[in-house]
Each structure stands twice: as C-alpha cells, then as structure tokens.
Amino acid sequence: SQRVEAAWRFQPLGTVAIAGAISRSMAIEGGHAPATLAARGEVGVRLGRVWASGGAMFRDTTALPAAIAFDTAFRGASQGQTIGYFASLRGKFYRDIGMDLTAVRYADAGFYRPQYETRSRLYLDTDMRKRFPSGNLSVLLALTHDYRTQALFPTATGVLESSQYRTWGAELEIKLLTATLTLQYRNFMLEEYAQVPGFQLPSATTVYGIRWNFIN
Secondary structure, eight states: OEEEEEEEEEEEETTEEEEEEEEEEEOOTTOOOOOEEEEEEEEEEEETTEEEEEEEEEEOSEEEOOOTTTOTTBOOEEEOOEEEEEEEEEEEEETTEEEEEEEEEESSOBBTBOSEEEEEEEEEEEOOTTTOTTOOEEEEEEEEEEEEOOOEEEETTEEEEOOOEEEEEEEEEEEETTEEEEEEEEOTTOOOOOSBTTBOOOSSEEEEEEEEOOOO
16 A cells, blocks of 8 residues: 655644644555545643643544454454544643643444543652752653553454453653663553453563663
C-alpha cells in the first residue's frame, strides 16, 4: 500500500495550541484494500504548568488484516467509518508532582479496537536542585492505572472478545550522573486478563535494570 501524510501544529499564544494530521492510504498494483482517509484534530490550553487538550479522530472504511501473529484462526475484517474522541491532562500541578491522564472513546467496540481506553499516571519527578545543585541526581516515582474494554477478534466461526480489565503499576527510577536504575512493579493487584483472546497475561511482574549513557 501507499500512504501520504501531513501534520501541523499552530501555537499563536503560549497558552493555546492547535494541532492536526491527515493521511490517506491506498492499494498499489495488485492490492484490493479500499483507499482510506484518516484525520485527527486537537486543541490544547495551558493552565499553569498543565496542558488540557481534547479532540477527535476520524477514519474512513478500511480493511484490517488478520492478527495471525497470535493465531491463524483470526480473520481479517472490514471496519466501517469510525469516529473517536479523546482528552488529556499533562504536566506538573504542584511543585514536582505531576499527572498524565488520557482517555479515548469510540461509539462502540470494533475489530481489534476497544470502545474505551484510559491511562492515568500520577508521578513525582524531582532533581532536588536546591540540595544537589549539580543536577546529577534525580528521582522519579510513579503510580499508573490502565483501563480498557473488550475488543473484537473475528474468526471463521464467529467473533471472540478480549478481556475488559484495569491494572495498576508502580515505578521507581533513580538517575545518578549518566546511569539510571529502574524498578517497575506491574499489575500488582493481580488482575487476570487477556488483551488477545486465548493469551492470558501474567499477573504481578517485576522489571528491573540499569540504563547507562556513554558519551564520547
């Protein structure tokens, strides 16, 4: 297929921003998928150090390929015209405490797409510059909540649904000079769910490690 895209951002004032994007994809020689038009528009307003924004997404009728990477029983499907709405709040609202909230809503659940999806993140991000003026030490502590409703997965014998679920996660990162120590505790409420039918995801998972930047 061939895709042509254009995007723009207009910020006439320091407290207002307007952004948009449009794309068109079409089948080339030997293809059978219909030409598809998609667009996105967003308006944001800055309130102190927090950006509040909202907008809409549009996609014309499109052919969705089968998710055979998971199971060859899944089939491709044609999805009709779709409109979704989204909103977000991002930024620090009190000293080094901030939030990152996003929500997306469609008219209904679609093939390979949930109707509702939200992500909420409350965090403390500080470099304690008064105590460590060099800026070589910083700490990030975050709590994250994810929520998603069912998505539809077409098969030759019918339609399967993924899980509706909500998960909680915690994260701690400590940066010292060019090294960052990270510790993540995902799904600590032990939610049982499957983003793809038949593929149960693990319960509580701990991810830890170190990232190191080398600069010559």
